[in-house]
Amino acid sequence: MAGPLMQLTKFKPSSVLFQQVAAVHNRSRIGNRDVVGYGLNGEYTYVDHIAFPMPAIRFKENTPEVMALREKEKGDWKKMSVEEKKALYRASFCQTYSEMRAPNGEWKSILGCTLGLVAASYWMYMWAKVFVYPPMPDTITNEEKRSAQLKRMIDIRVDPVDGLTSNWDYENNRWKK
Structure with missing residues (x-):
């Protein structure tokens, strides 16, 4: 040992x-x-x-x-x-x-860091929107396609109890008042 x-x-x-x-x-x-x-x-x-x-x-x-x-x-x-x-x-x-x-001004640095982080996150979102996300589909950007999609949803009676088509009057073909 x-x-x-x-x-x-x-x-x-x-x-x-x-x-x-x-x-x-x-x-x-x-x-x-x-x-x-x-x-x-x-x-x-x-x-x-x-x-x-x-x-x-x-x-x-x-x-x-x-x-x-x-x-x-x-x-x-x-x-x-x-x-x-x-x-x-x-x-x-x-x-x-x-x-x-006595106040020492610490709130200024906290506020500055918070606003800096908010600005950085906003710029990261904008960068991702431009370079990462694909362009929006036509069904969202084109007014004609949006109205056609709405008409199709009314025709197939999507969510008729409490959803979108519950406000549609099928007898008079117009929105309920």
Whole structure:
């Protein structure tokens, strides 16, 4: 049993365990950010979404400026300026609720794509009508042949109960009023 099975069983338990934990939690990918919650699906990702207001990690990495603001926030908030409060918020979140809900013009691209698809389908139909479909038969394009076909349908009494010839008066040879 010195084949591939033996090679699979030779591993370092500590390296496998570290790789499994790092793969599950993605700690190696978040950098120097604080983990502050469970998030959208339990992974360490940042997502701005109205339905999930608390992301798993902070938006920005911890810098000396941000860490100084975090120490200052532990004290009295009345001593902090509005700019410092905004900087502290922007270190944790990328957008406010009003910024997330603001219209972004996405409807324009959707409408443009829809109209483009309608135009493309129209041109495909016109191409098929010219190059693929055969010409219309004389029974549809020629008025004399259409009237002759109608007369023949009346003569052989096509669908006399509720169809075309149900409106024909056979005694007076005219349409019923």
